[in-house]
Amino acid sequence: MEDREISRAVIGRLPRYYRYLGELLDAGVERISSNDLSKKMHVTASQIRQDLNNFGGFGQQGYGYNVKYLYTEIGKILGLNRPHNMIIIGAGNLGQALANYASFEKNGFILKGLFDVNSRLEGVAIRGVPIRMMDELKDFVSQSDIEIAALTIPKSKAIEVAEMLIENGIRAIWNFAHTDLNLPEDIIVENVHLSDSLMRLSYTISRYQEDHGK
Ligand code: NAI
Numbered sequence: 001m002e003d004r005e006i007s008r009a010v011i012g013r014l015p016r017y018y019r020y021l022g023e024l025l026d027a028g029v030e031r032i033s034s035n036d037l038s039k040k041m042h043v044t045a046s047q048i049r050q051d052l053n054n055f056g057g058f059g060q061q062g063y064g065y066n067v068k069y070l071y072t073e074i075g076k077i078l079g080l081n082r083p084h085n086m087i088i089i090g091a092g093n094l095g096q097a098l099a100n101y102a103s104f105e106k107n108g109f110i111l112k113g114l115f116d117v118n119s120r121l122e123g124v125a126i127r128g129v130p131i132r133m134m135d136e137l138k139d140f141v142s143q144s145d146i147e148i149a150a151l152t153i154p155k156s157k158a159i160e161v162a163e164m165l166i167e168n169g170i171r172a173i174w175n176f177a178h179t180d181l182n183l184p185e186d187i188i189v190e191n192v193h194l195s196d197s198l199m200r201l202s203y204t205i206s207r208y209q210e211d212h213g214k
Pocket of ligand 1: 116153161175176178193194195
């Protein structure tokens with residue numbers, strides 16, 4: 001595959017293709033036309049063709065897409081063809097909720113450890129993974145080949161903890177704390193803000209109400 005820059009917008013749509021194709025695969029569907037995929041996903045067929053052409057197409061005129069092949073190839077593009085070891089920093093409400101969600105593992109995100117500063121949480125296990133104290137983090141990370149750290153701690157602590165994680169070799173941060181981390185360029189940060197999604201929902205509700213005179 002040609003190695004070139006793919007737009008963030010396209011990359012942003014790939015997880016959704018991956019999810020739908022995974023469902024088709026589970027349902028035993030072997031191939032699908034871009035029109036049928038379009039109907040299922042509520043995305044135009046030309047958008048699908050354009051998106052997938054970025055990666056060499058994968059489709060064949062008159063045949064459609066081979067679901068398993070497309071699923072596998074998109075998985076490779078998303079880096080899901082190998083496992084990613086992960087730790088969670090902050091084992092409070094959100095940290096524990098993430099740790100309880102088993103489906104991340106289905107996509108290769110393996111939860112190796114949970115860390116906190118609250119001694120009352122020490123040793124409590126979430127789906128078999130014990131909560132450890134932060135002073136164990138350094139040794140743990142150096143021994144466990146950890147790639148990703150999820151940050152689910154108060155925002156006032158996020159920057160100092162992120163810097164400490166980097167010092168200990170973490171290169172990718174899944175940041176839930178509502179603050180910009182401004183880390184060196186070679187550190188990969190994915191910010192998640194559920195409230196942004198809620199605000200988009202609120203916007204759509206407001207527009208709907210305006211359009212329908214409510
Ligand atoms: P919580 O208070 O239940 O959990 C926070 C945990 O972090 C506590 O167990 C605390 O002991 C631990 N902690 C504090 N300082 C620490 C440190 N220096 N090192 C390690 N652990 C430390 O809070 P909750 O509800 O789980 O939220 C956690 C964070 O996630 C907050 O910053 C919150 O604003 C954010 N959040 C973000 C969302 C998003 O969509 N991005 C959604 C919900 C919460």
